[in-house]
Amino acid sequence: MKIALPLLLCLISVPAQSFNQPPANLSATTFMDGGAPPGLYYVNYTIFSDGRKAVDKDGNTIAGGARVVALSQLHQFYWLTNINVLGGKLGFDVLLPVSALTTQGSFNGVLAVTSNTGGLGDFLAGPALQWDHGSLLGRPVFQRVESDVTMPTGKYDKTKSANPGSNVWIVDTYYSLVWLFADQWETSARVWYAFHSENPDSKVRPGQRCHVNFAVSRGVLPKLRLGVAGYVLRQTTDDKTAGVRQADSRERVAAMGPGLVYQGESLTAMLSHPIEFWGQNRFVGSRTTLQLVHRF
Secondary structure (H helix, E strand, O other), X not given: OOOOOOOOOOEEOEOOOEOOOOOOOOOOOOOOOOOOOOEEXXXXXXXXXXXXXXXXXXXXXXXXXXXXXXXXXXXXXXEEEEEEEOOEEEEEEEEEEEEEEEEEOEEOOOEEOOEOOOEEOOOEXXXXXXXXXXXXXXXXXXXXXXXEEEOOOOOOOOOOOEEOOOOOOEEEEEEEEEEEEEOOEEEEEEEEEEEEOOOOOOOEXXXXXXXXXXXXXXXXXXXXXXXXXXXXXXXXXXXXXXXEEOOOOOOEEEEEEEEEEEEOOOXXXXXEOOEEEEEEOEEEEEEEEEEEEEEO
16 A cells, blocks of 8 residues: 655756756655555655766766765645545545755866755645456456656755755646556556746756556565565656757656565555666666655
């Protein structure tokens, strides 16, 4: 069982007009991503992201030893009501991140990678619809759609290359499902598409993006599941600076790694550690996420 959604880390900007994608939920949500009964939930995410290297448009490491590390705490409340809409139940989601960032190195020995001090990230809110009574090939399936608006409320300094806030508005919509395809087995997936506004300070408008979280797990004990989780992100349109399209600015990355789920009576804990590959125009490394879900 798992709720909604996004993860905020940091925004990196470089003169080559790349590394501009705002935060995304990259394996913050993984296993059992649906099927929650109505009620009020508090979800806490502890995320350690280690961007060990920066890669260019061809996936080659950029000289200079650039690195960014972020430790984030995301605080989320999700309220699933008994109000029926289109056969599903109406829900509401709010989320506020807090991030601490450290950086080192430079891009090609020219531009130093600098970080803002820790602080609040960008506030997110949106409605959801959840369906918990479907089936696929005779096996239970749970589904949700949600559309969120991320507001530029986080700490931001245009002179820093890494910030807790992104300084752009984001509209991010997703569809998720959980399919219990065999006894003790489940697979989860969540697919997003995001649009971004222009950063009023840098005049950069990040391109649109699509990304997918996926997971498969099996119950091995009454309260314990083991599995594999990962994600794929691909930018679908070019960045723009002051309205001018920037060639070779699209980002991409994929990741996969182990994970586990502990399902208690009122508290569910999930841990995952995807390792990234297939990077382009971004930092590549790993993410470790501990998610705690409490139902009041």
